[in-house]
Amino acid sequence: MNTQSNAMPESPLESQVIAPAVISATRLMYWSVRRELWESRSIYIAPLAAAAVFLFGFLISTIHLPAKMRAALALDPEKQHAAIAMPYDYVAGLIMGAAVIVAVFYCLDALHGERRDRSILFWKSLPVSDLTTVLSKASIPLVVLQLLSFAIIVATQWIMLLLSSAVLLGSGVSVAALWTQLSLFQTSVMLLYHLVTVHALWYAPIYGWLLLVSGWARRAAFLWAVLPVAAICVVEKIAFNTSHFATMLGGRLAGGAEAVAVPGGFPIDPMMQLTPGKFLSSPGLWIGLVVFAAFLAAAVRLRRYREPI
């Protein structure tokens, strides 16, 4: 009768068969994540909107592209690369920034919203454990948003590249420099590496903390997430005149510096910058992941006890 009945043609047949008494953990996880995407559409709308806004601006800027390209061709190779690649790095940064903002607000609402609107009573009436629910919610900032960001950034960069090529071809400027300076396949690998190491693994304890606060706070989850942390910094400063906690926090927010080596000069091969071995052996990563696991375990436990607010 509508798209839904078309999408699930097997269900009338399935119901004839005796339903299995247990549903696999992956299926529970799949539906829990889908549920999150239905509820928080900003997860994909925000990065897509960021990409669209950027593309719109980029489209207008292509008027000057032939002139800019001619100027860039006159520069030495290192500067040429920087000039050509800049918008491509900007769009990646913009979409990742949008994803971080979405992730923060998503986490703060994830275990709070369901208590506020009492729907937790409905979710708990279904055979889905608190562990599955919390893990599915944690997977949004750590997995779903990163994969989405990756796909959207790569797609946007390709659209930009093809658009630029078309404009340059139309104005008779060589596109060779554009294609040699932008090795999009290579930047995609680096982007994925950056998303996995920094945005997922390194930031995991931050998202864990936000999820925990959203499961705990009765109201003003954002303030509860920020103020105690700020309070620790202030108390430490006043009491001991030190700022270890603030330094640690800054290090966490700045992102796993161990993941990449700072290039000494113009990199022959940017892939050489990636230092996964160094990243994986840095204590900061593992301490962070342990803290993340502890926050998540606490969030699971809290959800068991929590009632509607």
Place this chain on the structure above:
Amino acid sequence: MTVIEARGLRKVFGTTIALDGVDLRVEEGRILGLIGPNGAGKTTALNAILGLTPYQGELKVLGRDPWTERDQLMRDVCFIADVAVLPRWIRVWQLLDYVAGVHPRFDRRKAEGFLAKTTIGRNSRVRELSKGMVAQLHLAVVMAIDARLLVLDEPTLGLDILYRKQFYDSLLNDYFDRSRTIIVTTHQVEEIQNVLTDVMFINRGRIVFDCSMEELESRYLEVMVLPQQVAAVRALKPMHERQVLGRSILLFDLMTLDKVGRQQLAPFGEVRTPSISDLFVAVLGNKQGNQAGQQAQGAA
């Protein structure tokens, strides 16, 4: 087979005792009405049964500990907490997809069948539906789940009389069979009187009355008498007395009285089975007001 078994169930919130040693046994195939004033502990008892709240004491639901095994238990237990718990953002098709995805005993075709009898559109969001339609939707989902125990906590609160009647009608006609068990709490006691097989009164965290409907019909009766005959009937020691339109209605518990029967009361006026609400008032009135008197009576 026993569906719910509780022994010494206790729950304390701060200084408030919500459940004060509840013993409870519900057999398969019963429709139990849990009746009690506000704050009596009904919802707390149901929450304990559903694994939503920790408790002290022993509790087994379908042989499982609800607090530690909630997710497994929910394969066989359904509940409607009250009308407003469906997430407001969800669309009807999303709700059906999701429940079909996570619930092993959900029959989507059945749910579609129930929904076809309503005016609920597949693409509507819950927030766009009226309160009555949300209740219909929730009931359609729950009735399509082949559960063994259904818990309804004020399922018809705030619905108009048509929806309320329809709710219980479809529950009885399309859902209930002797292998299922239903527990329901409501303040609209009169409406479910002929739906129930058992009734339980709860007050101040204790079960104060527990009786099957057959027993209730054979054990309790009330007689409406004119003022001039009241004294004679009062001599038979009724458990409760109330005035309606200048007449007195006296309620008797035949078990606690010797030789008082239907025949003995018949000459004084119309003898009938009391309604659950009248019995409730009688039982709770006695417990609250005449506790001392009753104790003295018991001692005598």
